[in-house]
Structures are given as structure tokens and as C-alpha cells.
Amino acid sequence: MRTAALFIAASILTFIAGCESAQTQITLQDQINSLTKENVNLKSQLVSTQAKNEQLNQQVQTLSDLPSNVRLENLYDLQKVKFGRYTNIYDKDKDGKKESLIVYLRPIDDHDDTIKASAAVDVQLWDINKQDAPAMLGKWHISSAELKKLWFATVITINYKLTFDISEKVSDYKHPLLVKVTFTDYLSGKVFKEQKIIKPLD
Numbered sequence: 001m002r003t004a005a006l007f008i009a010a011s012i013l014t015f016i017a018g019c020e021s022a023q024t025q026i027t028l029q030d031q032i033n034s035l036t037k038e039n040v041n042l043k044s045q046l047v048s049t050q051a052k053n054e055q056l057n058q059q060v061q062t063l064s065d066l067p068s069n070v071r072l073e074n075l076y077d078l079q080k081v082k083f084g085r086y087t088n089i090y091d092k093d094k095d096g097k098k099e100s101l102i103v104y105l106r107p108i109d110d111h112d113d114t115i116k117a118s119a120a121v122d123v124q125l126w127d128i129n130k131q132d133a134p135a136m137l138g139k140w141h142i143s144s145a146e147l148k149k150l151w152f153a154t155v156i157t158i159n160y161k162l163t164f165d166i167s168e169k170v171s172d173y174k175h176p177l178l179v180k181v182t183f184t185d186y187l188s189g190k191v192f193k194e195q196k197i198i199k200p201l202d
Contacts, residue, residue: 077110078117081183081192084159088198089166089173099167101125101138103179104152105160114158116151118144118186123162125169126178128197137177138169144186173200 084104092100107117121142126135142150142162152161170177176199183192 076115076117076187078107078115078185078188078190078192079110080108081181081194082106082108083179083181083194083196084157087179087196088201089170089177092163097167098170098173099165101164101166101179103162103164103181104157105162105181105183106158107160107183107185116148117183119147120144120184120186121147121160121162122182122184123164124180125164125166126180128178129175138164138166140164175200 082105084106087102087104089098090100090102091098101123103123105121106114107119109115122139123142124139125137127137128135140162147160150160150162152159176197178195178197180195181193183194184190185192
């Protein structure tokens with residue numbers, strides 16, 4: 001009887017040890033798989049970083065080889081920024097209420113061509129008829145990264161198209177408003193300030 005009990009106990013211990021050994025093997029395999037995957041990702045990141053460094057080195061070399069009389073701002077020479085003629089407030093969702101301020105901007109170079117200048121833009125909307133309350137109805141900032149996504153080209157015109165929600169800023173668009181824009185060109189450092197009176201279209 002005692003021998004049988006010892007045999008059973010030994011069997012149980014052997015079974016438990018086997019389970020622990022299998023579990024350890026599974027855990028080790030998971031770790032190996034995880035490390036292998038991480039190694040692949042690191043190699044991929046290294047290749048990407050090396051490619052970017054090579055590109056930057058080529059850019060530095062290109063700029064270094066430019067003649068001494070060629071200045072960086074001469075790569076394009078931004079001269080002015082114009083409002084597009086359709087800059088105004090619109091009813092975009094056709095619900096009878098004009099809730100979207102759309103500002104069209106054209107950066108123009110020394111050849112009178114519209115160019116996709118890299119810049120930050122600040123926009124303000126003013127109620128020039130208010131006297132007893134703050135005249136500025138709203139203001140917005142568009143970063144250079146955001147602005148490059150807003151390039152808008154049609155058969156008729158090419159410009160930046162900036163859209164702002166003014167549903168909580170303008171309750172009744174029945175008289176002229178003033179749009180002010182500050183356009184800061186990142187290449188030349190030039191700052192252009194323009195303003196435009198907009199009027200209800202109907």
C-alpha cells in the first residue's frame with residue numbers, strides 16, 4: 001500500500017515537472033519569436049535611417065555646390081500674397097445657414113506665377129460694424145505642415161483653400177466682414193499681411 005502511494009506521488013511529481021518543462025519551452029519560444037520580430041523591425045528602421053541620411057547628405061552636397069552668388073531665397077522669390085475672388089462665407093451643408101468661412105490664397109513670385117510656398121498662415125475674421133463689443137469674431141493658425149495639404153488646383157485657378165467653421169462665431173451674416181491674413185514664408189522669412197472685405201453674396 002505504501003509502495004503504491006509512493007509510486008503515485010512520484011508519478012504526479014513527474015507529470016508536474018513535465019508540464020513545467022513544456023510551459024518553460026513555450027515561454028522561451030515566445031521570447032525567441034518576440035526577439036526575432038524586434039530584430040527585423042530594428043533592421044528595417046536602420047535601413048530607413050541610412051536612406052534618409054544619404055538623402056540629407058546629398059542635399060547638403062547640392063547646396064554646397066551652389067555658386068556663391070546664388071542665395072537660398074532665390075530658389076523662389078515670393079513677392080505677394082493675394083486673396084482669391086471667391087473668399088467668402090458659404091452654406092456648405094445646404095441647411096440655410098452660412099457656417100463656413102473659405103479663404104483662398106495665392107502666393108505669387110517675381111514672375112507673377114502662383115507658387116506652393118511653404119509658410120504658416122494666421123487668419124482673423126472681424127466685424128467692422130461692431131462698436132460696443134470686441135470686433136474680432138475668430139482667429140485661426142495654420143502650420144506649414146497643415147498648409148501643404150490645402151493646396152487646391154482647378155482648371156481655372158490654383159491656390160490654397162482654407163476652410164473654417166464659424167457656426168458659433170457668426171450668427172447672422174447680413175453685413176460686410178473683414179478677413180485679415182498674415183502669411184509667413186518659411187524660406188525667405190518674409191511676412192505678408194493682407195485684408196479683404198467680404199460681403200453677403202445674396
